[in-house]
Amino acid sequence: MNFELSEEETMLAGLADRFVADRYDIERRRAYLAEAQGFSKENWDLLAECGLMAAPLAQADGGMELEPGAIVALFAALGRGLVVEPLAESVLVGARLLLAGAADSLADAWREGLASGAQRVALAHAEPGQRGNRAWVETRSQAGAEGVRLTGVKHCVPAGQGADAFLVSARANDGGTGADGIAFYLVSADAPGLTITPWRLIDGSVAVHLTLDNVVVPASHRLAGGLDLLDQIMPLADLARAAEAVGVMQRIFDETLEYLRTRSQFNTPLGRFQAIQHRMVAHYCALEQSRALLNLALVGGAERDFAQAVAGARAFISDVSLSLGHDMIQFHGGMGVTDELAIGHGHKRLVLLSRWPEEPLAKLDRYAGLAA
């Protein structure tokens, strides 16, 4: 039993830290978000160059097939840096889903582009009626001679702006609400009948809203498998989101500590006020617990359920991160509610991470065995 970071974990975190040190400050971050796709194209290429983009992919796909521990180390570092490039959504979700489900010929066509960062695919699964229930899909697929015809609405596709293609879930059967009959289809961003409308998420990133009006895709663009593909892909992506959230929490907690130590009010440093101290301690406890739950997900052994452990960590972190963010804002007083500090930007990212792809309660229900 060894809690120290492995060489690989240290290296990944170091790479991410260096990337942040070189490329990030609050003003540059603002500029990255302002780009059309909601992040920096230049940073994206840098991340690809230094290998961080491909790293989570399978070795056969040109990646390093990172272990969960390495994912945690990497994404916690990206979180601390408030990095806006959508590695989790584009690589851990999009690329991995495509490569896991695509037939060989299709996978071959994408493998290199995804590993090099030259191409991006985005998962289009969320729908207005879905809420926490992944199996609620109203988008319809109809197989015909010319291919498969897709019609429906996918209202929230993060990292969707500028994506080369979307992985759209659709249902073949009528009226069913179960997992049966659902499949994922690769839809090119320029497919006729596809309308892409960008919108801004709370953290400033860009999602898109898709309307599919009889979009036709070749049958070969159907991924093998159905919703189970999500079960296969999502736990690691969720672990990355959880780790990123812990990184963000750590960042804004540390900045608040520093502020409390230096800022005086009524002639006393804010950090000397006992009521504030005790609340900071409560958040410190929550942060340590969050980290512990990330660690717990890394414990191996056959009897462990990785997906459940991750769901538990996500549920816990979603709740405590929101409260932590609220207090870090509060302790900064007026400045905390402005757009000027990392505190607010970090908090907005925490709001998103806590509520995407589902609300905290849905995560808890998954952990508690109340939801699939």
Add this chain to the structure above:
Amino acid sequence: MNFELSEEETMLAGLADRFVADRYDIERRRAYLAEAQGFSKENWDLLAECGLMAAPLAQADGGMELEPGAIVALFAALGRGLVVEPLAESVLVGARLLLAGAADSLADAWREGLASGAQRVALAHAEPGQRGNRAWVETRSQAGAEGVRLTGVKHCVPAGQGADAFLVSARANDGGTGADGIAFYLVSADAPGLTITPWRLIDGSVAVHLTLDNVVVPASHRLAGGLDLLDQIMPLADLARAAEAVGVMQRIFDETLEYLRTRSQFNTPLGRFQAIQHRMVAHYCALEQSRALLNLALVGGAERDFAQAVAGARAFISDVSLSLGHDMIQFHGGMGVTDELAIGHGHKRLVLLSRWPEEPLAKLDRYAGLAA
């Protein structure tokens, strides 16, 4: 709109305060609880003499038919005094239920004894399988020539020890779980087939466990009406319980304030520690809100639902009173967890009030329209 106590309300609270001043201190209270029925027979008679016992009953029954506002004033005062005599259970529940449902001849036989305090009846409705669902009754009634035969278990009858009779709910139909088929029967404490086992509740009071093994009661002992009798009786009793809880909260809050002002640690009065101050303020807010919800239940008007307002007050008070009790104990340090202070005794009463006759969540569900 006038928030000042009416003359009657002032008078009732004054009577109760005087009773407490004359009869109560922590040691005498301990002795009252130690009596077989869990309260003082002498106090019971005094309460009857000064009219407090009969006051909640209808004027036709020898009472003053107290308005909800008067009930609040009276029970808040009893709560402040940590009075153990079971006015709510015996009078607001037991006596009122009997007099509301009994046929004239039966009512005539009990009216005077109940109003004078000479006789007590106790509601025997709770069953092990019931939890928050009042309609879950497994005790069976079978009408026959000799009367009605009752068989079943009533595991928690507060103020049941020494009661002259029990109001036992039983179900006539098979397997039904709805409200239909349930009726209340007056069962004499010395009825053959009835086994009475006393046990102590968390606040030190005595409840009894009843086993009914083919207990036969005359058909005339069946009260008119079914579960709706509870809907008729319970809101006022619940208001009394809520008011009592607020009284208890006030008592232990005030004693804690006094302690915090006078007790020093690390050369500083405890009350100067800001973390403690802020928690006391949070409890003060909760206490004020609790009082406000009692007041809200007193607002008249056709569009108001008294039962719902009471359920809401009960739900809120059940939650905040437990937290308040926990902190009042905590702030007293080691002494708080002993049997020696009013703090602990008050808290134990709050635990009971918050969880009887049902858990706090059941109260909230009632308020939220999620339960009948």
Add this chain to the structure above:
Amino acid sequence: MDLDLSPQDLAFRDEVRAFLAENLTAEIRDGAAATPSVFVEPEIGQAWNAVLHRKGWLAYQWPREYGGTGWSPVQRYIFEKECAEAGAPNLTVLGLKLVAPVIYAFGTPEQKAHYLPRILSGEDYWCQGFSEPASGSDLASLQCRAVRVSDERGERYVVNGSKIWTTHAHWANRMFCLARTDASAHKNAGISFLLVDMNQPGISVRPILTLAGDHEVNQVFLEDVEVPVSDRVGAEGDGWKLAKFLLENERGGSCHAPKLAYDLRRIEADATAQPDGHGGTMAGNAEWRRRVARIRLGVESLEMIELKILSEIAHGQKPGPQTSLVKLLASNLRQDIDLLAMDLLGVAGLELERQRPLYGAQAPQAVHGLPSQVAAARYLNSRAWTIFGGTNEVQAGIIAKTVLHL
């Protein structure tokens, strides 16, 4: 206790209701609904002010002699409650409720005659210059200096310094402000209450965007700004006293609960159209209803607390530290409700549209509908509730000291 409204009060309520049905235009109401910031912008707020002014109800909190209505505290509450339930915008308090009472209580006859009518007519739009970058919750540490000079152009103060969190300074033509007129005096002493013309060269206004991107507050820089001595309210050095009066006035006799209740009811109504992921709606989701129920109990309790304070004011008592309790509860509930509204919308609630305004012809196209355009911004902006007007921590300190005597 008798907590029912009297027949007269009920009749008054009906009168207000009828007036609102007639005069609160869809434009104003929709503008308020599409405003995620705490205050509505003048475009909406001043339009509503004008409607009330025409009716003679604008200055309902002022003494009758200055244009007040003579309503009882309960009537004032009824009026505010009906306005909230009709979806009217909050009145812009800066002129009406903050500086006006200071002027009519402490001003000279000339100040009263000049300023009060201009607040009612909307000619003057006020902002407040109390907080400073270095002072936070600790007003007494303020550093803005006013030096008195007297020359051929008359007696005046020359003010230098900077104010922050100045709501609507970018719209205002006047600012009431605290400045240190006696640098040698200690802390609270030596501060004066000045009325500043914002339309002069020494004033510059830097926007401070909120977390949600709203431009509501500013930093105001004063560089050799001139204030005629006749625009000082009260005596020199009285500023602290007047500010305390103003803040207590601000905290007294509030009407938060009806607006919170109105917002909560709208969320509940929206829940009936919000899918729960299983073919039903969120209105039928037990956990959701419990969460709503808990918040509703908070709002209902707050309303009774506000009414009780009003009733005490009506009986001649001064609003005491109970107003800190109200501020605390109302701020927490506001935040709970705005989070609830965002959460109701699920993933679509995570939208943060930054373009403004969200009403009228220039409003951006809605991807998910207006509620999504407003919800996240409102959630973020409402984090300020526990900070402005005395943080929750300051309120708790006041209660601990003055109510609990700790």
Add this chain to the structure above:
Amino acid sequence: MDLDLSPQDLAFRDEVRAFLAENLTAEIRDGAAATPSVFVEPEIGQAWNAVLHRKGWLAYQWPREYGGTGWSPVQRYIFEKECAEAGAPNLTVLGLKLVAPVIYAFGTPEQKAHYLPRILSGEDYWCQGFSEPASGSDLASLQCRAVRVSDERGERYVVNGSKIWTTHAHWANRMFCLARTDASAHKNAGISFLLVDMNQPGISVRPILTLAGDHEVNQVFLEDVEVPVSDRVGAEGDGWKLAKFLLENERGGSCHAPKLAYDLRRIEADATAQPDGHGGTMAGNAEWRRRVARIRLGVESLEMIELKILSEIAHGQKPGPQTSLVKLLASNLRQDIDLLAMDLLGVAGLELERQRPLYGAQAPQAVHGLPSQVAAARYLNSRAWTIFGGTNEVQAGIIAKTVLHL
């Protein structure tokens, strides 16, 4: 990171498991399950001690030279976890974990030779005399005085004062205690660490019943109590240093989570037999399962935190202020779990049986079953968790100071 157990550790776990299956008697296990107080009474606790002593595992935390096992920190955790999961009683810490380390770290050869074996054999049963009525969390303010006298009967201290919250003083024949040997010294100075024979005339023990009616703690009065100078540990005036050592030792390398997890799993098992009022059981109630899930996440996180600290100790680090974090979390979780257990039982959970013991032949007849006899008492007694061994507030202060540097 590599968070899996090594093959050796797994083999050790199996060895412990086998031993427990063989040697933890039903009597001992049932006695622990029927004990609502924090410590089990000697009848149960000493019986279990004897079992472990026979195996040579009792002093597993001591250095090998005094009878320790030489286990690694991870092995110690595995042992404690397996004990918890088998339902073994907590070991009585007073002799084994509190005074023994002080004696073997600071005692004379004679003290070691005399006292350590008697702890293992059970001949000596210890209690701790630190807290005093006037001192609370502020140990440095203690007033118990020890005056050194020397006469024909030898050199000794004469001790006068009173100790409070003395766990099991009514069972103990020895007390380790802090007393002021130099009245002129300031606060922490002038305090010595004395070993007191409880079987002497000047000692009297007043029971202090807990909220639940359990007799676990006492007030101890010392009136001209005699302590030979040879029963002082460390130098005169070293008491504060030794007490700090003891308390830090108490807080280091804990194993709370497994016991909490065990209790939580038992509650979950009980839920499958607990009706929900609608014909199902509580195990199927969504709200209930969410509440359990939240607590379980707390317990699981605590276990990883404890393991991490152990791993640091194994790497040679000293247990730092992280132990305050563990104490805080464990205390809160203990209270959450004991409330959960009471709430599961519904109305029957409100029973408070005051007769003791609840095991064995003298146990009172159960009206609702053993869980109801234990649950409320345990809930009440566990309120003490956030108070003893340094209140939550004291722990928070330590973390704020030493970890957060506020």
